Each structure stands twice: as structure tokens, then as C-alpha cells.
Amino acid sequence: MKKVLITGAAGFLGSHLCDRFIKENYHVIGMDNFITGDKKNLQHLENNPNFEFIEHDVTEFVSIEGGLDYILHFASPASPIDYLKIPIQTLKVGSLGTHNLLGLAKAKKARILIASTSEVYGDPLVHPQTEDYYGNVNTIGPRGVYDEAKRFQESITMAYHRFHGLETRIVRIFNTYGPRMRLNDGRVIPAFMGQALRGEDLTIFGNGMQTRSFCYVNDQVEGIYNLLLSDYSYPVNIGNPHEITIKDFAEEIIKLTGTEQRVIYKDLPVDDPLQRQPDISLAKKVLNWEPKVGREEGMKKTFEYFKSLSKEELYKSEHKDFNNHIRR
Numbered sequence: 501m502k503k504v505l506i507t508g509a510a511g512f513l514g515s516h517l518c519d520r521f522i523k524e525n526y527h528v529i530g531m532d533n534f535i536t537g538d539k540k541n542l543q544h545l546e547n548n549p550n551f552e553f554i555e556h557d558v559t560e561f562v563s564i565e566g567g568l569d570y571i572l573h574f575a576s577p578a579s580p581i582d583y584l585k586i587p588i589q590t591l592k593v594g595s596l597g598t599h600n601l602l603g604l605a606k607a608k609k610a611r612i613l614i615a616s617t618s619e620v621y622g623d624p625l626v627h628p629q630t631e632d633y634y635g636n637v638n639t640i641g642p643r644g645v646y647d648e649a650k651r652f653q654e655s656i657t658m659a660y661h662r663f664h665g666l667e668t669r670i671v672r673i674f675n676t677y678g679p680r681m682r683l684n685d686g687r688v689i690p691a692f693m694g695q696a697l698r699g700e701d702l703t704i705f706g707n708g709m710q711t712r713s714f715c716y717v718n719d720q721v722e723g724i725y726n727l728l729l730s731d732y733s734y735p736v737n738i739g740n741p742h743e744i745t746i747k748d749f750a751e752e753i754i755k756l757t758g759t760e761q762r763v764i765y766k767d768l769p770v771d772d773p774l775q776r777q778p779d780i781s782l783a784k785k786v787l788n789w790e791p792k793v794g795r796e797e798g799m800k801k802t803f804e805y806f807k808s809l810s811k812e813e814l815y816k817s818e819h820k821d822f823n824n825h826i827r828r
């Protein structure tokens with residue numbers, strides 16, 4: 501049985517990845533320190549003999565008993581309100597955490613896949629973004645802590661690949677959504693759905709003409725799985741290129757949720773990218789992958805999940821004061 505270590509396992513993407521590898525009959529070791537994750541995302545695996553969990557901060561030395569075939573490094577705060585609240589931890593998990601896991605991969609002769617992000621392109625001057633675009637990042641802006649941690653993460657990963665001959669993979673993840681996202685993480689989908697469920701107006705920052713493209717979690721996980729098992733060592737964009745303005749998206753959410761609320765407008769936050777759209781030609785070519793789940797289907801499933809949450813979770817207001825400053 502192949503053994504895989506997944507860091508950030510209690511988070512949104514990490515928990516879905518655990519499910520995917522369990523389904524493929526791997527022995528999965530999940531690791532997390534719960535800084536932004538939630539135990540309940542892994543509850544369903546608790547009694548699974550092929551799953552074990554280690555509570556650990558990956559910025560500290562990571563040791564695993566026995567052999568290891570694969571490592572997927574997904575630990576990192578991922579939403580702007582999180583990394584603004586914990587900027588040093590964000591920088592540390594991208595740098596020290598990645599260094600620790602590369603060292604572990606080297607010791608175990610394991611293949612390692614690193615979760616990078618479309619944020620490495622910053623506020624892009626090229627549209628849509630291809631992997632050979634170097635990006636436009638403000639190093640000292642509020643988002644710099646995340647963007648630069650991820651850029652460093654890519655550099656050190658390539659250094660281990662070139663210098664030590666380590667088998668490495670780098671996925672540049674574009675906005676992904678689905679069940680197990682946190683309702684109050686400040687990202688636009690849970691924000692709109694939460695507002696609709698609470699009977700609040702939907703807040704748009706700026707004039708709503710900024711665009712986003714959203715990838716359903718199952719598609720994202722499939723792309724990551726294919727990349728891990730491929731022989732391609734350079735970064736690959738995984739996301740859904742279907743672009744929509746935030747204004748049109750708010751209308752879609754109003755229709756989906758049946759809310760009678762309206763849209764209200766607030767000032768655009770600092771460094772909020774105006775356009776973000778992946779060019780996925782490379783993923784199509786080297787991974788034979790493209791997204792399959794349409795927005796209507798994916799949003800429906802996501803809304804079902806948010807509807808199933810308790811009233812307490814629906815009204816929990818972690819980070820409320822950050823919402824006016826930063827939004828993705």
C-alpha cells in the first residue's frame with residue numbers, strides 16, 4: 501500500500517485530498533495544527549484504518565516513521581483575512597515549513613507536490629495568466645506575506661529539484677470552491693452565500709466589474725492528483741478559466757439562493773486584483789485535464805453544504821472587522 505503525507509489535512513483542500521487518496525487505496529497520514537482548519541473536516545475518516553492523523557506545526561521539524569511515497573504540502577493560511585491576521589505564520593509555513601517537508605522528502609526519497617497559487621502572479625499585467633508569466637507582486641503590500649511566501653516556496657522547491665534531484669511538482673491553484681470552505685473566511689463565495697442565508701444585503705467591493713473564475717473542488721483535486729502522478733516538474737495552473745464579473749456573480753447567487761436582499765457597494769480593498777483567469781493549456785497538454793463541473797452545478801452543491809450548517813456557525817463572526825479591508 502502506497503503511503504502519502506498530506507499537510508493542511510484539516511483544511512478545505514487538504515481534507516478533500518485525503519478523501520481522494522483514501523478512495524485510491526493509499527495509506528494517508530494527515531497533518532495539521534488547526535490554525536485555520538477544522539477537526540470536523542476529517543471526522544468521517546476517524547475510524548478508517550487507512551487514515552492516521554498527526555497534530556503538528558510543520559514549521560517545526562517533521563518526522564514520520566517508516567517509508568513514504570508522496571508528500572502533498574497544503575498547509576498554509578489561504579484566505580486574505582487569515583494571512584492578514586497571522587502574517588508571520590503565513591511566511592513561516594511557506595518558507596520554513598516547505599524547507600522541512602523538502603528535507604523529509606529527500607530523506608524518504610518521496611515525491612513532493614507543493615500547493616502554490618495564482619497569487620504568485622500578483623495583480624497580473626498579462627491576461628489570462630500562463631505559467632511563463634513572472635507576475636506583478638507588491639512585496640510590501642498587505643498580501644505580500646502570502647504571495648512572497650508562495651514565490652519563495654516555488655524557488656526552494658525548484659532548488660531541491662535541481663540540486664538534489666528531488667522529484668517535485670508545483671501546482672498553481674486558482675480560486676477553488678466547494679463544501680468545507682469556511683463561511684466566514686472572507687472569500688467571495690462563502691461571503692455571498694452567508695449573507696443570503698442570514699438575510700443580509702450582498703456586499704460588492706468596488707464597482708463589481710472585477711472578474712473572477714471559480715473552480716469546483718472535485719475538478720481541482722483531480723488536476724492535483726494527475727499532476728502528482730505525472731512526470732512534469734514545472735509549475736502547472738489548475739483552475740477554471742470561465743470568467744465572470746462579481747456583479748453578474750452576485751446576480752447568480754441571488755437567483756440560486758432565492759434571497760430578496762439587494763447588492764450594496766463598498767470601496768475596493770488595497771491590491772485587490774481586477775482580473776484573474778488561468779490559462780490551462782499546459783494542464784490540458786501535460787495532464788490531459790480540464791474542469792468538468794459547471795458553475796451552476798458546483799454552486800448548488802456548495803449552497804447545500806452551507807445550508808446544512810448550524811445557526812451558530814452561520815452567525816459566527818470571526819474576522820468580521822477585516823471584511824471591509826481585504827477581499828478576494
Ligand SMILES: NC(=O)c1ccc[n+]([C@@H]2O[C@H](COP(=O)([O-])OP(=O)(O)OC[C@H]3O[C@@H](n4cnc5c(N)ncnc54)[C@H](O)[C@@H]3O)[C@@H](O)[C@H]2O)c1
Nearest residue numbers: 508510511512513533534535536537557558575576578676
Ligand atoms: N482554496 C483556494 O482557492 C486556494 C487557492 C490557491 C492556493 N491554495 C493553497 O492550497 C492550500 C490549502 O488551502 P485551503 O483553501 O484548503 O486553506 P485552509 O485554510 O482551509 O487549509 C489550510 C490548512 O493548513 C493548516 N495549517 C496552516 N499552517 C500550518 C502549519 N504551520 N502547520 C500545520 N498545518 C498548518 C490549517 O490549519 C488548515 O487546516 C494552501 O497552501 C493554499 O495556499 C488554495
